[in-house]
Amino acid sequence: MPVLVNRVNTCWGAFVYVALLDSILRVGTIKVTVPEGRLTAVRGRTTILGCEFTPEPGSDLANLVVTWQRQEDLHVVHSYYYQQDQLDRQSAEYHGRTSLFYSELSKGNASLRIIDVGPRDVGRYQCMVSTSSGTDKAEIQLDYGVFYTEPRLSISFSAKKVSVQYEAEGFPKPDVKWLGEQGQNLSHHTEVLEGVDGDIGLYHLKSSYEADTPALNITFVLRNELLHQDLQRPVSFSYADDSSNGVVITLALSCVVLIIIVLILSWLYWKKRT
Numbered sequence: 001m002p003v004l005v006n007r008v009n010t011c012w013g014a015f016v017y018v019a020l021l022d023s024i025l026r027v028g029t030i031k032v033t034v035p036e037g038r039l040t041a042v043r044g045r046t047t048i049l050g051c052e053f054t055p056e057p058g059s060d061l062a063n064l065v066v067t068w069q070r071q072e073d074l075h076v077v078h079s080y081y082y083q084q085d086q087l088d089r090q091s092a093e094y095h096g097r098t099s100l101f102y103s104e105l106s107k108g109n110a111s112l113r114i115i116d117v118g119p120r121d122v123g124r125y126q127c128m129v130s131t132s133s134g135t136d137k138a139e140i141q142l143d144y145g146v147f148y149t150e151p152r153l154s155i156s157f158s159a160k161k162v163s164v165q166y167e168a169e170g171f172p173k174p175d176v177k178w179l180g181e182q183g184q185n186l187s188h189h190t191e192v193l194e195g196v197d198g199d200i201g202l203y204h205l206k207s208s209y210e211a212d213t214p215a216l217n218i219t220f221v222l223r224n225e226l227l228h229q230d231l232q233r234p235v236s237f238s239y240a241d242d243s244s245n246g247v248v249i250t251l252a253l254s255c256v257v258l259i260i261i262v263l264i265l266s267w268l269y270w271k272k273r274t
Contacts, residue, residue, distance in 0.1 A: 029133040030053055030054045030131055030134045030135065030136050031053065031054045031136055032051065032052070032053045032110075032127060032128070032129050032136040032137055032138045033051075033052050033053075033138055034049070034050055034051050034127055034138045034139065034140040035050045035140065037141075038141040038142075038143050039140060039141065039142050040142075040144070040145055040226055040227065041114075041117040041121065041143065041144050041145075042117070042144075042145060042147065042227070043117065043118065043144065043145070043146040043171070043201065043202075044116060044117065044118075045117060046113060046114065046115045046117070047113075047114050047117050047142070048111055048112070048113050048114075049068070049111060049112045049114065049125055049127070049140055049142065050111045050140070051068075051109075051112065051127035051129070051138065051140070052108050052109060052110065052111075053108050053110055053129040053131070053136065054108060054133070055106060055107055055108035056131055056132065056133055061083055061105055061106060063130075063131055063132040064083070064129070064131055065081040065128075065129070065130040065131075066078070066080040066081070066100065066105070066110045066127075066128070067079050067126075067127075067128045067129075068098070068112050068125060068126070068127055068128075069126045070091075070123045070124070070125055070126075071124040071125070071126055071139065072123045073123075075091035075093070075094075076089050076091055077090070077091065077098060077112065077114075077125065078090060078094065078099075078100065080100055085100075093120060094114070097114055097115050097116060098112055098113065098114055098115075099112075099113045100113070101113070110127060112125075112127070117144065118144070118200075118201055119144050119171070119200055119201030120201075121142060121144060122142060122143060122144045123141075123142060124139050124140070124141050124142075125139065125140050125141075125142055126138070126139050127139075127140070143226060144201065145170075145171055145172065145224065145227045146169070146170045146171035146201070146202060146227075147170060147224065147227055147229050148169065148170030148174060148205070148222055148224055148229060148231065149168045149169050149170065150168070151166040151167065151168045151222065151231060151233055152166065152167045153165070153166055153233070153235070154167075155237075160212055161210050161211065161212050162210070162211055162212075162213075162214075162216065163208055163209070163210045164208065164209050164210075164211075164216065164218070164220075164235055165207065165208035165209075166205075166207050166208075166220050166222075167204070167205060167207075168205050168222065168231075169196075169202055169204050169205070170202070170203060170224055170229075171201055171202055171203050172203070172224070172226055173192050174205065174222050174223055174224050174225075175222075175223045175225060176188070176190050176205070176207050176220075176221065176222055176223075177220075177221040178207075178209045178218055178219070178220055178221070179218065179219040180217075180218060181217040186209060186218065188207060188208060188209045189207070189208050189209075190206070190207040191205070191206045191207075192204070192205050192206075193206075207220065207222075214238055215237070215238035216235060216236065216237055216238070217234075217235075217236045218234070218235050218236075219233065219234045219235070220232070220233045220234075220235065
């Protein structure tokens, strides 16, 4: 009897060992990878969160489970199993905005397409894939940006100064400079307002430079580092000083009045003589 018990224990131990070994091997045979670095999405466009996994040769996808989740709030972005999307588990903010590349799943492509990207989509996304070979996951960071619009120029004059201003909209906050004729940095006033008219995820930029010279040769520089957008707009003009013009006009009028007075006096003198 003890011999039989020992044999049963030995067989059970061997079974457990094989089961554990099989589990380890199964987990190790699937690998999920995502692109390195940070992915930047542009406002209103479609972006693709890349994700690849080790495919099973000849698999019919019956055991495939793909889950995309945003890590900051643990919202389910997209869920797929039983060979179909499981949209009842999807967070409401992603309804109608996500899809997988279904014909590519058998090739190991679990990438996610998100349309109409906005600031609410920024965050870390986890791609988790399960097959009969095991489970693995990886994370990708999604950022958001908006190309700045063509800067709008306005120029205003006062008695002693001229003011040059540019306005534009974009995201995130840009690096702004005003450069002189020799490329030197000029002091300026820049104001950036967020969410103008309730438009979240958009900055309204106003940047101005003032000078007390009648001639300008300067350059406005705006750089959106996130989207590698670099705008340079030169401004070159000269204008006449209104005060000097006033002096010239006053002198001219005085001369005309003096000539008229001399002519009248001459006529009166001639009239009296005759």
